[in-house]
Amino acid sequence: MTDEKTAAPAGAAPSRDFDLLRRLSATPELGPLILLIVMLIVFTSINPAFLSLNNISNALTFTVELGLIALGMTLLMTSGEFDLSVGSVFGFTAVVMWTLINSTELGMPLSFAIAMGVAILIGAVNGFFVTRLKIPSFLVTLGMLLVVRGSALWLTSGFPQRTWETGQQWLAEVLVGDFCIGGTGDFCSGGLRVYMSLIWFIVIAAMLHYVLTRTRFGNWIQATGGNPAAARNRGVPIRRVKMLLFMLTSALAGLAGIISSIRVSAANPNSGTTYELEVIAMVVIGGTALMGGRGTILGTVLGVLILRLMRNGIVLIGVPGLAYNIFIGAIILGMMALHSALERRHNEGT
Amino acid sequence: MTTPIVEMRGIEKFYGRIHALRGVNLQVNRGEIVGLLGDNGAGKSTLIKVLSGAVPYTSGQILINGKEVALTSTNDAIDAGVETIYQDSALVPQLSIARNLFLGRELTRGPLGRLDQGEMNRVATDLLRRVGITKNIPPTTPISSLSGGERQAVAIARAMYFDSEIIILDEPTNNLGVAETQGVLNFVRDARDKGHACIFIAHNIHHVFQVVDRMVVMRRGEVAADDLSPKTSSIQDVENIITGEHLAA
Numbered sequence: 001m002t003d004e005k006t007a008a009p010a011g012a013a014p015s016r017d018f019d020l021l022r023r024l025s026a027t028p029e030l031g032p033l034i035l036l037i038v039m040l041i042v043f044t045s046i047n048p049a050f051l052s053l054n055n056i057s058n059a060l061t062f063t064v065e066l067g068l069i070a071l072g073m074t075l076l077m078t079s080g081e082f083d084l085s086v087g088s089v090f091g092f093t094a095v096v097m098w099t100l101i102n103s104t105e106l107g108m109p110l111s112f113a114i115a116m117g118v119a120i121l122i123g124a125v126n127g128f129f130v131t132r133l134k135i136p137s138f139l140v141t142l143g144m145l146l147v148v149r150g151s152a153l154w155l156t157s158g159f160p161q162r163t164w165e166t167g168q169q170w171l172a173e174v175l176v177g178d179f180c181i182g183g184t185g186d187f188c189s190g191g192l193r194v195y196m197s198l199i200w201f202i203v204i205a206a207m208l209h210y211v212l213t214r215t216r217f218g219n220w221i222q223a224t225g226g227n228p229a230a231a232r233n234r235g236v237p238i239r240r241v242k243m244l245l246f247m248l249t250s251a252l253a254g255l256a257g258i259i260s261s262i263r264v265s266a267a268n269p270n271s272g273t274t275y276e277l278e279v280i281a282m283v284v285i286g287g288t289a290l291m292g293g294r295g296t297i298l299g300t301v302l303g304v305l306i307l308r309l310m311r312n313g314i315v316l317i318g319v320p321g322l323a324y325n326i327f328i329g330a331i332i333l334g335m336m337a338l339h340s341a342l343e344r345r346h347n348e349g350t
Numbered sequence: 351m352t353t354p355i356v357e358m359r360g361i362e363k364f365y366g367r368i369h370a371l372r373g374v375n376l377q378v379n380r381g382e383i384v385g386l387l388g389d390n391g392a393g394k395s396t397l398i399k400v401l402s403g404a405v406p407y408t409s410g411q412i413l414i415n416g417k418e419v420a421l422t423s424t425n426d427a428i429d430a431g432v433e434t435i436y437q438d439s440a441l442v443p444q445l446s447i448a449r450n451l452f453l454g455r456e457l458t459r460g461p462l463g464r465l466d467q468g469e470m471n472r473v474a475t476d477l478l479r480r481v482g483i484t485k486n487i488p489p490t491t492p493i494s495s496l497s498g499g500e501r502q503a504v505a506i507a508r509a510m511y512f513d514s515e516i517i518i519l520d521e522p523t524n525n526l527g528v529a530e531t532q533g534v535l536n537f538v539r540d541a542r543d544k545g546h547a548c549i550f551i552a553h554n555i556h557h558v559f560q561v562v563d564r565m566v567v568m569r570r571g572e573v574a575a576d577d578l579s580p581k582t583s584s585i586q587d588v589e590n591i592i593t594g595e596h597l598a599a
């Protein structure tokens with residue numbers, strides 16, 4: 001037994017402080033969870049209306065549209081790539097669907113399928129440029145952002161697409177219908193109005209969480225982002241993994257755009273502008289590493305809630321909405337500092 | 351005469367204009383540890399990357415157990431029974447020991463590829479004990495919190511589990527302490543005694559002398575000598591061949 005054993009992690013009884021840090025670094029969701037709770041307490045103590053069912057239900061409705069994109073982006077970023085074109089795809093997919101509905105006899109389900117196909121194709125092109133031509137995803141998806149946004153504007157000459165009353169369509173009902181829990185009357189007074197989009201968000205979040213943490217494909221996603229050379233050496237098809245995740249992210253962006261267009265009864269070629277930044281913010285606040293290898297769907301769900309409650313809360317407590325970005329920027333910087341400090345601590349502890 | 355387990359014939363490799371391998375012939379027999387030596391840039395890593403399917407070769411033939419194989423991917427090589435332990439590109443730091451052991455060959459249940467985490471952890475615990483990690487390290491520990499020797503042991507455990515016929519170790523003793531190095535050398539001897547063939551690359555010529563049956567020296571992309579025995583050659587002789595000094599004499 002010589003001295004190299006002293007470098008090993010076991011040994012001295014860890015102090016309580018070290019234990020907490022350990023737990024924090026092993027559980028990236030803990031930081032955002034604490035932040036969320038603090039925000040809830042602060043906002044509610046300033047304005048008790050914050051926790052009203054009505055307010056929660058309103059906040060959640062918008063939330064899930066961006067949240068859907070963030071779920072796909074979480075897996076993509078875990079594999080070491082990201083996608084700046086999601087905001088454009090959000091706007092473009094809805095425009096494609098409504099243009100088809102308005103100017104052809106295809107009907108809504110078929111138009112929906114075609115529009116989703118277009119979104120998936122955009123993701124495939126992103127994936128092709130990144131994995132086959134080896135161009136960094138920043139450049140590829142920045143280019144795609146412009147191409148797709150430009151296409152949406154060109155297709156519509158810049159005007160919003162007419163969206164007729166979709167109330168009768170079963171597909172619209174499935175995507176954005178709502179039901180009332182515990183309330184009465186048309187306005188669901190006293191109860192919680194739940195939109196189908198929330199159900200979609202929960203179902204997809206649960207599925208992707210399962211995929212990422214419990215399946216072989218999830219293992220491949222983490223390995224692809226964590227050490228691509230090792231993954232390749234073990235025969236993990238890292239290009240196919242990334243390709244699929246680009247397509248998934250784009251599909252979810254398209255779905256979110258369609259849901260949003262039905263909800264607000266407008267398919268605006270400009271909608272979704274700058275959503276890519278907000279989505280990436282949600283994901284990194286939740287604890288997913290920008291450089292890949294570590295990702296958490298639970299964290300992203302928390303990140304989604306944090307950003308929405310922040311937007312909602314600062315209006316409720318009377319801070320001008322224009323100051324929103326100051327808070328978001330500060331939260332991103334703070335959370336990144338926390339995650340990187342924990343990571344460093346984690347690595348030094350070995 | 352038994353057929354060699356690995357036979358590489360006339361392997362040529364160009365990286366663009368760099369001629370990294372110039373008609374290399376290499377044979378490795380069952381139950382033999384071959385030490386691959388050579389200065390930096392001699393082509394050792396390139397040669398074993400060819401054998402492990404990680405880089406395509408320009409021309410030449412590779413036979414495993416007497417049958418010609420086309421190693422166009424690392425999967426081909428793993429399926430042919432070649433397990434490579436790279437010095438730094440073997441493991442994913444964020445993933446657990448068990449998940450690294452089974453990376454690319456995960457144990458799953460059902461059509462959705464659900465990981466059989468329990469079985470993977472059980473096997474991993476067993477393997478860790480077999481490669482001499484006696485400290486109680488749970489198989490769910492991420493690689494990032496292991497020491498260099500422990501990481502090497504995990505990579506070696508993988509070769510043991512898959513019971514690969516041919517085990518390649520590229521500088522496995524770099525950055526290791528004395529006891530950890532002995533662990534690696536013991537493993538290599540063990541594997542040889544069980545009939546595996548090993549190709550062992552190490553910078554430290556003393557480590558090579560301790561463990562190999564035969565030494566192959568590469569210089570500037572060619573094999574300069576392929577039948578040196580640690581019993582009959584001195585370290586000085588071998589060093590002279592590595593540097594090309596014996597030619598000048």
Ligand SMILES: Nc1ncnc2c1ncn2[C@@H]1O[C@H](COP(=O)(O)OP(=O)(O)O)[C@@H](O)[C@H]1O
Pocket residue numbers: 365368370388389390391392393394395396397
């Ligand atoms: N990926 C690569 N691209 C271009 N040249 C390379 C690459 N890998 C190795 N080489 C070159 O091939 C030669 C052999 O390198 P290598 O096989 O790594 O030698 P060794 O492992 O013996 O030090 C060197 O001249 C090296 O610069």
Ligand SMILES: [Mg+2]
Pocket residue numbers: 394395
């Ligand atoms: Mg080398």
